[in-house]
Amino acid sequence: MNDSDSIRIVIIEDDETIREGYAFLIGQAEGYEVIGTYISFDEAVKKIATNAPDVILLDIELPGTNGIEALPKLKKMLPNAHILILTVYESEKLIFDALSNGASGYLTKNTPAAKIIESIKEVKQGGGPMSVNIARMVINSFQKNQNSPLSKRETQILELICNGKSRSQIAKELFIDLETVRSHIKNIYIKLDVNSRSDAIKTARDNKLI
């Protein structure tokens, strides 16, 4: 594989030791070319478009514009680049913020260089590399509560409420009477100990009932 086939990589990371360390380790792998390293998004923004990277390694904690804010801007400038988050942070909120803002993968910094190099190829080929603990958090976010206090019918109706449906819309959809829907909703409210749609939705989401 010659240089023209290499994966073009840009690294945005404020810690010089880490940045240069990654650049060296990745750069010496065959088929990988580090074409730019920057200490911040604000630095990178001047030149990164001409770098035309395939993959961007992005830290979250950066001086000036942070990684999360940088994500949509980078995606706008370079719609075809894959962005791989490389950070020490493992909070749920940051992970989901990153993924919803356009990150194609999420690695924590204890990841060995070999795994990072593999992940770069993986993301280039359309995969979604994640550190094991991140993957588990992502999977957990899908899991429903197995011990819901609600019956099937109640869960079904709660889901429709979460979709913004009115009582009469729910009644039509389920081929039951409006009063039956009311009755179910009342029971849902009692079980969840709430007395409004929004509180029911919040409780349902918090407890992953839906």
Next chain:
Amino acid sequence: MNDSDSIRIVIIEDDETIREGYAFLIGQAEGYEVIGTYISFDEAVKKIATNAPDVILLDIELPGTNGIEALPKLKKMLPNAHILILTVYESEKLIFDALSNGASGYLTKNTPAAKIIESIKEVKQGGGPMSVNIARMVINSFQKNQNSPLSKRETQILELICNGKSRSQIAKELFIDLETVRSHIKNIYIKLDVNSRSDAIKTARDNKLI
């Protein structure tokens, strides 16, 4: 590592060749013990509790109770077992159904044995192993539409609507007038070409505006 420290594995898979092939390959790996193989959940249900497996490899297409239906039942019988889906199916719906019903990982059947063996250990240790294409689908499910027609404020209000908030609740939360909220909602409806909350929520979800 002796047998008592081995990871205890059960395989539920209807194709005999695949089932016995996996059982052999996994069983010969050090630290792995295949303690039961079944052609269906309905077969497995009789004895699986006494197997006390750490990890269950579960196919989705099964005679009788399918894998998705089996998941919650297995989780109820064996709350501490990790269930790894091993299937040819890659449809979004099946993946999310599996994950929300208690699967801890999702592998497609082209996965090499070495990767399966690694994934078993990974899931036992609290990871969330997925095939690369599955991981990308999961990550994509988080991505927001980068070309939303809505302004920031409108998106914010749409999110509150998706949380079931009323106009007045939104007004309070954002410290703006009720009439301002109304005005924003009207503009949201125009932009999304809808005329009700439920349609707005549906359109928002379909287009990943929220």
Next chain:
DNA sequence: ATCAATATCACCCCAAAAGGGTGATATTTT
């Protein structure tokens, strides 16, 4: 510097919806 989009607020209208209370009955599950 200018024009478009955005964010803010105001007042008209009325039908629909939401929530609380109380109770009945048949089916299902345990």
Next chain:
DNA sequence: AAAATATCACCCTTTTGGGGTGATATTGAT
């Protein structure tokens, strides 16, 4: 046999939702 579930009924009042038509100040992009 008892408990939970699913179904429907009628009482009540307040809130909400959606359509229409405007104004004004700020912000953003060209």
